[in-house]
Amino acid sequence: MIDPLASRPIHGGNLVWAASLANCSPSAILDFSASINPLGPPASAIAALQSHLGDLKAYPDPQYCELRSALGEFHHIPPEYILPGNGAAELLTWACRDLAALPATCVVTPAFSDYQRALKAFDATVLACPLDPLAHGQWDLARALSIAPTRHPAGKAIGLLLNNPHNPTGSLLLSDLLSAHLNHYAVVVVDEAFMDFLPPDEQQSVLDLVVEHPNLVVLRSLTKFYSLPGLRLGYAIAHPDRLKRWQEWRDPWSVNALAAAVGAVIVQDTTFQQQTWQWLATAKPLLFQGLSDLPGLQPDLGAANFLLVRSKRSVVQLQTELLKQHQVLIRDCVSFPALGDRYFRVAIRTEAENQRLLDGLSQILSNGKEG
Numbered sequence: 001m002i003d004p005l006a007s008r009p010i011h012g013g014n015l016v017w018a019a020s021l022a023n024c025s026p027s028a029i030l031d032f033s034a035s036i037n038p039l040g041p042p043a044s045a046i047a048a049l050q051s052h053l054g055d056l057k058a059y060p061d062p063q064y065c066e067l068r069s070a071l072g073e074f075h076h077i078p079p080e081y082i083l084p085g086n087g088a089a090e091l092l093t094w095a096c097r098d099l100a101a102l103p104a105t106c107v108v109t110p111a112f113s114d115y116q117r118a119l120k121a122f123d124a125t126v127l128a129c130p131l132d133p134l135a136h137g138q139w140d141l142a143r144a145l146s147i148a149p150t151r152h153p154a155g156k157a158i159g160l161l162l163n164n165p166h167n168p169t170g171s172l173l174l175s176d177l178l179s180a181h182l183n184h185y186a187v188v189v190v191d192e193a194f195m196d197f198l199p200p201d202e203q204q205s206v207l208d209l210v211v212e213h214p215n216l217v218v219l220r221s222l223t224k225f226y227s228l229p230g231l232r233l234g235y236a237i238a239h240p241d242r243l244k245r246w247q248e249w250r251d252p253w254s255v256n257a258l259a260a261a262v263g264a265v266i267v268q269d270t271t272f273q274q275q276t277w278q279w280l281a282t283a284k285p286l287l288f289q290g291l292s293d294l295p296g297l298q299p300d301l302g303a304a305n306f307l308l309v310r311s312k313r314s315v316v317q318l319q320t321e322l323l324k325q326h327q328v329l330i331r332d333c334v335s336f337p338a339l340g341d342r343y344f345r346v347a348i349r350t351e352a353e354n355q356r357l358l359d360g361l362s363q364i365l366s367n368g369k370e371g
Helices: 015-022 043-051 053-057 065-075 088-100 113-121 141-146 175-179 240-249 257-266 270-292 315-326 351-367
Strands: 082-085 105-109 126-130 159-163 187-191 216-221 234-237 297-300 306-311 343-347
Touching: 015 315, 043 053, 043 257, 053 257, 065 082, 065 257, 082 088, 082 240, 088 105, 088 113, 088 159, 088 187, 088 216, 088 234, 088 240, 105 113, 105 141, 126 141, 141 159, 141 175, 270 297, 270 306, 270 351, 315 343, 315 351
Parallel strands: 105 126, 105 159, 159 187, 187 216
Antiparallel strands: 082 234, 216 234, 297 306, 306 343
């Protein structure tokens, strides 16, 4: 029999693992470990799936012209600068193959575990650029970049990989500060998987700089904001020459026909986008305040749809008790070596679901002892 504690997952959203620990059905788990929009999937996505079921009998368009055209119109970028992928994770793999060809790559840490996975697959040399915690629950993303080495000791240009907003801290780097570093690196890969959760006037994307900076790659996800993680859909924005090379590396038809059809529709769903921004603007401060009021917890107010929380108690223990007693799953940060067992991350969900999390934490923390 597999010990669920020994087989702890490195990603959020593993409901089968959580259910084995809670001794319940996966459907009974309230999942705060994966930062997915609780409002979706949007009706437009369901309608697109249903209307394109007939496409299953044919291969997808290998150029994904309709999807790339829709994404190009959405971002005001020529379609040839866009490559859809089987989730942003697939495109991260090819970005890291490019980075691995350089003498070294700077990675802002703590970092999403898939960065190490993809870089290690191509034997990349990694230089950690650690984030420093500041007062009032902020992290100094700008300083991490300012002290990052821009050249290899041999004098050769190196690469840079970071996400913005940063995962797991939620820190947001201003696009002007990031753009100032673009010419210092041979390749800059910016993972903007959570940028959609900010209203347009608050976003700090650098995707509009790709056309004038051939060394810049921006990765985007369509599964988190639109609540479609099971469909697997993301895209990269980069110079066409780079994308053509990636296309030669990967398997043909990486994106299935249904995912391509949905992607072309959901980016035009302005009603769902507005609903999401309105929900998050209300639910996030309430959850932040609720966590702040609990003993032994200190949440950080980042820019994304999740909160990083410092805990005086062991998070592994806290996570286990939440699962067994309340069937609630939080994201431990053990897979982030820079954070360890005293941090956890929670997605923002509906107000009722957030209250269930707070009630469960309150009961456990009031009955337990500080570690």
